[in-house]
Amino acid sequence: MTTGADKAHLFKELTHAALEAWADKNIVARGKQYFHAGWVSNLALTSSGAVVARVRGERRYTAWVDFVAGGLNSRCTCPYELTCKHAVAVALAYQDRLKRGEEVPALEEDDPRHKVLRGAGRAVDEDEGDNLTPGPSPCILVMHSNSSGQGCA
Numbered sequence: 012m013t014t015g016a017d018k019a020h021l022f023k024e025l026t027h028a029a030l031e032a033w034a035d036k037n038i039v040a041r042g043k044q045y046f047h048a049g050w051v052s053n054l055a056l057t058s059s060g061a062v063v064a065r066v067r068g069e070r071r072y073t074a075w076v077d078f079v080a081g082g083l084n085s086r087c088t089c090p091y092e093l094t095c096k097h098a099v100a101v102a103l104a105y106q107d108r109l110k111r112g113e114e115v116p117a118l119e120e121d122d123p124r125h126k127v128l129r130g131a132g133r134a135v136d137e138d139e140g141d142n143l144t145p146g147p148s149p150c151i152l153v154m155h156s157n158s159s160g161q162g163c164a
């Protein structure tokens with residue numbers, strides 16, 4: 012089981028190459044733009060060490076990024092089916108905080124973004140013992156993974 016501290020280390024050491032292995036090259040570039048534009052806000056950590064944040068853009072989305080079995084995983088409220096620029100921006104914003112040594116607050120129990128965590132309908136990692144219980148929400152949330160065999164043609 013990967014602890015929150017382990018994950019923080021993984022996020023801190025995240026390289027550009029790792030991002031491009033996770034998300035499309037153009038998406039990584041867009042995510043960087045979003046991050047540098049300061050469009051990531053309300054960064055918070057779940058009890059399992061995943062990071063959640065709001066990302067502004069044409070619309071406002073909530074993206075969630077976690078390390079599962081050592082690989083990056085994300086969910087987002089946007090309709091993009093693969094790893095999206097919002098997730099990339101959130102990972103970069105978290106990494107930036109870590110490098111600055113700034114605290115990232117814990118996600119409040121009553122934070123509506125818990126819905127994002129619960130809404131995907133699939134537990135991400137059953138070993139984590141966190142709040143990622145499958146919920147009844149409609150399938151607007153897409154699980155992104157860097158493992159092969161997922162994603163679109």
Ligand SMILES: [Zn+2]
Nearest residue numbers: 087089095097
């Ligand atoms: Zn998104």
